[in-house]
Amino acid sequence: MVLSAMRQKRKTLGLVVALVAVGMVLAGCSAQSSVQVSGPTKVASKALDVKAFDQLVASGPKASEKDVKANKWASTIKQQGVLHYGGVTDSAVFGMQGKTDGKVRGFDAGLAQLLACYIVGSPKAEVTPVRPGSREAMLGNGAVNAVVATYSIDATRSKRVDFSEPYLTVRQGILVKSDTKGVDAVSDLAGKKVGVRADTTNSETFTKDVPKKAKGVLYRSDDEMFKALKDGKIDAYVTDEPIVLDAVASRPKEFRRAGKSFGDVEEYGIGLPKHTDAKKFVDAWLEKIKADGTWEKLWKLTIGDRTGEANAPKPPVAKDEKKK
Incomplete structure (x- = not known):
């Protein structure tokens, strides 16, 4: 692993890089994980109901012409006739591009398409694949x-971008080879080599929840981590629970989830350009789809049904609502 090639954006991550470079023992953990899953460690893979997904994103709520015109950010998208968003196209749970029609479907992709439907009137959303290290730049330059x-x-x-209110709360999970x-x-990670994702917030809580005798190894991408795990270069990968479930759902013969989700709860939000009126508009839309059941339907289609979780969690509550 070439550490000098990495552009570190967080003080904590820089510290982890230095420690790994000198071979010190680290405590490994991840920044997030998903909806708490407490069932068996093996998750059965189930194909996405494509027809139901397409129907859901096309039937989402639509903003009034007055509300769109009153918001400069939304008006620009309305004029474009399409929402350009940064997302993923290789995640079974959050956004996977179809081999036959090229459409991207998943929880995050569904949110983007529902937002497009709210503004444009139909789920016209075009995705540009992003990596963790490129997200702020793409919002900043208007891509x-x-x-x-x-x-x-x-x-x-948040110093570089605005965030919507949270749309999903996450915790941490452990991914191991299926025969591990x-x-x-x-607690079983003591003495193990634990993969940690660079250029994300994973390293921020690296020393908090995993035994001190676990040794951290940095990688730039999930794919590199999966290969290292498969090749036996690391014993486990600690990351967001959604990523763990995604890996198990798409590659059940290779990987399994080890134990329950753990660690601090963090929040996923929609990244928006700084110093615009986008946040106000997007937050109002999120409140609508949480209240009318659209959020829950999307969660069940893309996450619950795919991972064997029958009951959808309650949608995250905005901070302003928590104070009431």
């Missing part, structure tokens, strides 16, 4: 109108 890509809300990022024995809880 996209929004980023919907498992984007953790934190203070450092003896790793079924966080």
